[in-house]
Amino acid sequence: MLWSQAFLCSLASVLLILLLLDVHARPANNSVLKEKEEQELVPPDHLNGVKLELDGHLNRDFHQEVFLGRERQQFEQRSQPSSARDKLSAIFSKVDINNDKKISAKEMQRWIMEKTDEHFQEAVEENKMHFRAVDPDGDGHVSWDEYKIKFLASKGFNEKEIAEKIKNNEELKIDEETQEVLDNLKDRWYQADNPPPDLLLSEQEFLSFLHPEHSRGMLHFMVQEIIRDLDQDGDKKLTLSEFISLPVGTVENQQAQDIDDDWVRDRRKEFQEVIDANHDGIVTMEELEEYMDPMNEHNALNEARQMIAVADENQNHHLELEEILKYSEYFTGSKLMDYARNVHEEF
Numbered sequence: 001m002l003w004s005q006a007f008l009c010s011l012a013s014v015l016l017i018l019l020l021l022d023v024h025a026r027p028a029n030n031s032v033l034k035e036k037e038e039q040e041l042v043p044p045d046h047l048n049g050v051k052l053e054l055d056g057h058l059n060r061d062f063h064q065e066v067f068l069g070r071e072r073q074q075f076e077q078r079s080q081p082s083s084a085r086d087k088l089s090a091i092f093s094k095v096d097i098n099n100d101k102k103i104s105a106k107e108m109q110r111w112i113m114e115k116t117d118e119h120f121q122e123a124v125e126e127n128k129m130h131f132r133a134v135d136p137d138g139d140g141h142v143s144w145d146e147y148k149i150k151f152l153a154s155k156g157f158n159e160k161e162i163a164e165k166i167k168n169n170e171e172l173k174i175d176e177e178t179q180e181v182l183d184n185l186k187d188r189w190y191q192a193d194n195p196p197p198d199l200l201l202s203e204q205e206f207l208s209f210l211h212p213e214h215s216r217g218m219l220h221f222m223v224q225e226i227i228r229d230l231d232q233d234g235d236k237k238l239t240l241s242e243f244i245s246l247p248v249g250t251v252e253n254q255q256a257q258d259i260d261d262d263w264v265r266d267r268r269k270e271f272q273e274v275i276d277a278n279h280d281g282i283v284t285m286e287e288l289e290e291y292m293d294p295m296n297e298h299n300a301l302n303e304a305r306q307m308i309a310v311a312d313e314n315q316n317h318h319l320e321l322e323e324i325l326k327y328s329e330y331f332t333g334s335k336l337m338d339y340a341r342n343v344h345e346e347f
């Protein structure tokens with residue numbers, strides 16, 4: 001009898017501990033969900049397959065994104081080098097459409113366009129889910145007020161209270177930072193609203209709102225914002241010095257200095273060799289827009305040639321499998337640590 005009572009007491013204690021753990025864990029889970037919901041409601045800073053971030057920074061993952069497409073996730077997961085080599089070899093075979101055991105610039109261009117389209121389709125699929133979340137009445141259109149309510153709810157505001165205040169045209173007590181974000185989002189909302197403007201976004205317009213690369217008009221708006229942020233003399237053009245200017249901040253140590261040196265070097269190279277198409281030392285709105293357009297076939301061909309040049313050790317203007325494997329970090333972001341040993345064993 002005593003043993004039975006002791007067992008029941010122990011069991012009750014365990015259940016109580018588990019219950020308390022669950023209760024304390026819930027806010028964290030809710031916090032993660034809130035953060036995820038907020039991220040899905042605002043345009044992302046990073047756009048797959050686009051050369052610049054929304055803040056004007058270079059997209060460091062661009063090469064991997066346009067070479068791997070959706071398969072990039074497979075290389076981000078830790079796996080045996082032999083498995084990564086097999087995946088990379090399989091990709092090589094897909095790019096090499098004429099099966100001559102080497103990749104030409106035209107073959108790489110076709111592949112880059114195909115992978116970029118994969119990113120486009122992925123954005124379209126995600127947009128369907130996000131649109132349903134902000135279109136509660138399912139009428140196929142989202143008003144600015146509907147979006148505003150969902151956005152503020154994702155920031156921790158009471159959704160019912162906000163909806164009621166907006167309905168009654170009452171003042172919303174919003175902190176300055178959130179209000180600034182809302183003002184910027186409303187500007188973007190106006191731009192995504194195709195004429196005649198009605199502040200109602202269809203699913204396609206909402207896609208352009210979240211992903212400006214899907215609309216020529218929104219891409220132009222994105223370029224205008226980047227130039228506005230970097231242009232120091234107000235001429236709506238960018239000089240090299242403006243483009244390589246360091247972000248606001250002070251270099252405090254050698255590590256920060258090294259990062260700043262890399263920033264300047266990479267941006268100077270990109271400006272002079274790629275963005276400034278006519279090499280006159282000035283980047284116009286049109287030049288930056290052409291550079292930013294992910295579906296520009298001329299850009300894809302230039303990118304293909306650049307990717308080949310990086311790994312083309314025998315200087316035949318083509319890529320062979322061994323070259324891609326050796327320069328795997330450039331193409332996939334993952335270094336094949338046992339590449340040299342495997343080459344020795346196989347060749």
